[in-house]
Structure formats: C-alpha cells, structure tokens
Amino acid sequence: MDTIDSEAQQILICMYAVLAGNSILIYDHMATLPEEIAFIWRRPKALSAMLFLLNRYFALLGNICNLVVGFVPISDESCSNYTLYRQLAFVLQAVIVCLIMTIRTYALYGGSRRLLAWMTIIMIALAVAASVGSLGRFSGSTTILPGLGCYETYSAETATRLGLAWLAQLVFELLAFILIMYRICKTRGLLRLFLVTRRSIIDIIFQDGVMYFGAMVLINVPNILTFYSGSVTTRGSLTVLTSCMSVTLISRLMLNLH
Numbered sequence: 001m002d003t004i005d006s007e008a009q010q011i012l013i014c015m016y017a018v019l020a021g022n023s024i025l026i027y028d029h030m031a032t033l034p035e036e037i038a039f040i041w042r043r044p045k046a047l048s049a050m051l052f053l054l055n056r057y058f059a060l061l062g063n064i065c066n067l068v069v070g071f072v073p074i075s076d077e078s079c080s081n082y083t084l085y086r087q088l089a090f091v092l093q094a095v096i097v098c099l100i101m102t103i104r105t106y107a108l109y110g111g112s113r114r115l116l117a118w119m120t121i122i123m124i125a126l127a128v129a130a131s132v133g134s135l136g137r138f139s140g141s142t143t144i145l146p147g148l149g150c151y152e153t154y155s156a157e158t159a160t161r162l163g164l165a166w167l168a169q170l171v172f173e174l175l176a177f178i179l180i181m182y183r184i185c186k187t188r189g190l191l192r193l194f195l196v197t198r199r200s201i202i203d204i205i206f207q208d209g210v211m212y213f214g215a216m217v218l219i220n221v222p223n224i225l226t227f228y229s230g231s232v233t234t235r236g237s238l239t240v241l242t243s244c245m246s247v248t249l250i251s252r253l254m255l256n257l258h
Contacts, residue, residue, distance in 0.1 A: 014237035021244035028248045039258040052254040055096045059247040062089045083152045094169045097250050098123050101176040130165035159235040163227030170220050177213040208253045219245050
C-alpha cells in the first residue's frame, strides 16, 4: 500500500512538472506577443524570423496537444500512438533549437561556410543519434490513469537510450557556447570579456548566450539524471519542462537580437 501511494505521489509530481513547463511556455508567449508583432510580423521575414516562428508555434501547438491528450480519457491504442508522437515532437523541437544556435554562431563568425559545414555535420550526426535513441526499438510502457489520462514509463534500457538524446542536445549547446565564447574573446579580448554594456550585437549575443547555456545546464542535467538514476515512474519526468524552457529561452534570444 505504501509503495502504491509513493508511486502515485511521484506521478502527481511529474504531472506538476508538465503543467509548470507548459505554463512557462504559454505565459512567455503572451508576455512577448507585442514584441513579436513589432519585431517579427511587421518586418521582412528573414531566415532567423522564419526559424523563430517555427520554433515558437510548433512548440506551442505541440504542447497544447500534449496537454489535451495527457489529461483526457483515451484508449490504450491512442495512448501508445500519442507517446510515439510526443518523442518525435521532442526530437523536432531540439533540431529547431540547434538550427537557431547554428545560425547565430554562423553570423557571429562573419558567415564562415567552413564553420557552418562542420556545425551542420555535427548537428546531423547528433540528430541521427538522438532519433535512434528516442524512436529506435521504442519500448515505453503506457498506462491509462483515472483522472490523469495517458502516462508513460520506461524500462532501464529504453531510459538509457532516451537519455542519450537529451545528452546529445546538451553536447551541441556546449559546442555552440564554446564557439561563441572563443569568438568574443578573440574579438574583445579576455580582459574586456565581462564589460558588457548591451550596446552592440556582440554584447547581446554574449550575455544571452551565457544566460541560455547556464539555464539549460541547470535544467537539462537533472532531466538527464532522471533517465539514469530515477525510479520507473520518474524516468523522463522533466522532459516537457526542459523542452519548454529551451524553446522559451531561445525565443527570447531571437527577440533580443531582432
């Protein structure tokens, strides 16, 4: 009886994490909508603007669908299909975020095609590894819980593969952060690195890049740890929160640049 109560409490905490991530995403969308209209919709649509809109609205619509499906009664077959769709949505959202970081780094390096080629190759390799880890031989176990809808648990083997997908995203974010830090150190000098005034694009890219990477490390590392050291009911419990925070922060970065 105590074990059942403990698992029920863990599942409830996981659901709160899902609601927290979606609340942050939707609130930020509403709070920054005036800036989006002014700096994105009322200006010519460059590649960065198109990626911004794709990142913002794909995540918003996808997470709203997840909320609806996750908290309404559905059949066992629909629940299984939903979990596969959710993993695919996580992969696509991560790819969009990595694309935006690649474009930012490419612009900072003055349009270096060599850098763009190497980052694209690395991103494709990590995306393939993440897709195989997330979708290949997928064996998640789905459960219909009264009052909570569709809930998914993973075996240790499946959780290990899914954790590699999130680890791949963290590795790419680390690569982009190192490249940005190296370029800014080379441009401004190490002694002037932290004399940020936000009067230039370089200042904005540096400060926003540091804040984004620091925040994602604080969020994604616990998320990855749930796959490897969490219980059956808590494995992957922070994926929605991590994904929503990544989308929200990268959208803020793009709005600041525009």
